[in-house]
Amino acid sequence: MQIQENISLRQYNTFGIDAQADYFSRFTNVDELGELIEAKPRLKKMILGGGSNILFTEDVKGLVLKNEIMGVEEVKEDDSYVYVRAGAGENWHRFVQYCIRRQWAGLENLSLIPGNVGAAPMQNIGAYGVELQEVFNSLTAFHIHERKLYNFTTGDCAFGYRESIFKKKYKGRFVILNVSFRLRRHPVFHTSYGAIEHELERMGVKELSIQSIAQAVINIRSSKLPDPAVTGNAGSFFKNPEISKKQFDALQKKYPAMPHYPVKQYASSAARGKDLVKLAAGWLIEQCGWKGFRRGDAGVHASQALVLVNYGSATGKGIYDLSEEILHSVHKKFGVQLEREVNVV
Numbered sequence: 001m002q003i004q005e006n007i008s009l010r011q012y013n014t015f016g017i018d019a020q021a022d023y024f025s026r027f028t029n030v031d032e033l034g035e036l037i038e039a040k041p042r043l044k045k046m047i048l049g050g051g052s053n054i055l056f057t058e059d060v061k062g063l064v065l066k067n068e069i070m071g072v073e074e075v076k077e078d079d080s081y082v083y084v085r086a087g088a089g090e091n092w093h094r095f096v097q098y099c100i101r102r103q104w105a106g107l108e109n110l111s112l113i114p115g116n117v118g119a120a121p122m123q124n125i126g127a128y129g130v131e132l133q134e135v136f137n138s139l140t141a142f143h144i145h146e147r148k149l150y151n152f153t154t155g156d157c158a159f160g161y162r163e164s165i166f167k168k169k170y171k172g173r174f175v176i177l178n179v180s181f182r183l184r185r186h187p188v189f190h191t192s193y194g195a196i197e198h199e200l201e202r203m204g205v206k207e208l209s210i211q212s213i214a215q216a217v218i219n220i221r222s223s224k225l226p227d228p229a230v231t232g233n234a235g236s237f238f239k240n241p242e243i244s245k246k247q248f249d250a251l252q253k254k255y256p257a258m259p260h261y262p263v264k265q266y267a268s269s270a271a272r273g274k275d276l277v278k279l280a281a282g283w284l285i286e287q288c289g290w291k292g293f294r295r296g297d298a299g300v301h302a303s304q305a306l307v308l309v310n311y312g313s314a315t316g317k318g319i320y321d322l323s324e325e326i327l328h329s330v331h332k333k334f335g336v337q338l339e340r341e342v343n344v345v
């Protein structure tokens, strides 16, 4: 554990933005975290996982702390469930594969999402019809100012679509140390997301398994999303907007082909009871003519308009300014306000 000065963050964010951190350190347990916070009491702290959902628009005047807490352990099990806890620094996809190998079900649809376990609750990661909250049990987090540990269960986290209490009310206050999951011993398969069924058929799968679903998801994702190792990006840059049924009806009259989805209703979700319809931000952006657009090294991916890309030496500000233009043009054409999913620093 050593504090480095004036470190480039380029290799620590999948957008590949060359921002500088005044101070940078890694920690592998809560004691080290506490010591680092005490060593620089007045500096702003920023927690980093895999850097796959961050856009640095300026240098970080403070201490960047890279969470490398490792370890996976089975906590308990009963006839129906296995409870497993993972360190925040564990790579998400490796953890998913670890569980699949043991026939612990629930994470298969969330295969191949980049980043680490600790960031998964931050935005309640989701893909192919499943959200983290469906398999989440609890987490332990360290309060940066109080220097105390807290336990959060599902009801405490205010999970929503790409949202949690850690992204809103408690932003910047807690460091997530570990996350525990409740996984099924007897799988319930989620194949309702159309593309999965189609891919399973193409793969010739006769008997469903969590392995085959994971493989279908991996195949779809690999064919659709740019690999950050090749082209800098942070996945979907914006959330898919949720609009009122009334606004949707008016838009659908004008654009009958507009993709739309029902909004998932969880017992705890803020959307519960509201008459909302979800639109595809990628479609809205494409309709505004942005797909494949490039200015310098900042661009909109040529086959997925929801993904902004860095072709090499784009600045965070260049990407942010482009996102601002996209926001305005979607609002002008459709009257729909997009919201960024990526954490802008």
Ligand code: FAD
Pocket: 014, 046, 047, 048, 049, 050, 051, 052, 053, 054, 067, 088, 113, 114, 115, 116, 117, 118, 119, 120, 122, 123, 124, 125, 126, 127, 174, 175, 176, 177, 225, 226, 227, 228, 233, 234, 235, 236, 343
């Ligand atoms: P980081 O980018 O390092 O951090 C994200 C935020 O969380 C930051 O604000 C950071 O300060 C904070 N943070 C990180 N770790 C901690 C911690 N331990 N304690 C407190 N705060 C913390 N997301 C989806 O939901 N679904 C997808 O399908 C999906 N697909 C993607 C595809 C690609 C190609 C890419 C590049 C990204 C995709 N993402 C997706 C976004 C991203 O992978 C997830 O949001 C992931 O959970 C981010 O993890 P990370 O460790 O990289 O977080």
Ligand code: EPU
Pocket: 126, 127, 128, 129, 224, 234, 235, 236, 237, 238, 239, 240, 259, 280, 281, 282, 283, 284, 286, 291, 303, 304, 305, 306, 341
């Ligand atoms: N579409 C277009 N043009 C585009 C892109 C998409 O018309 O350029 C249309 C597609 O044809 C489809 C619809 O938009 O009808 C939805 O597209 P897709 O299935 O590719 O999914 P998405 O809405 O773009 C969301 C998540 C992804 C997640 C996938 C699968 C958000 C913001 N994004 O993408 O999550 O992996 O569904 O579940 O919810 C992420 O959060 O970073 C992310 C990648």
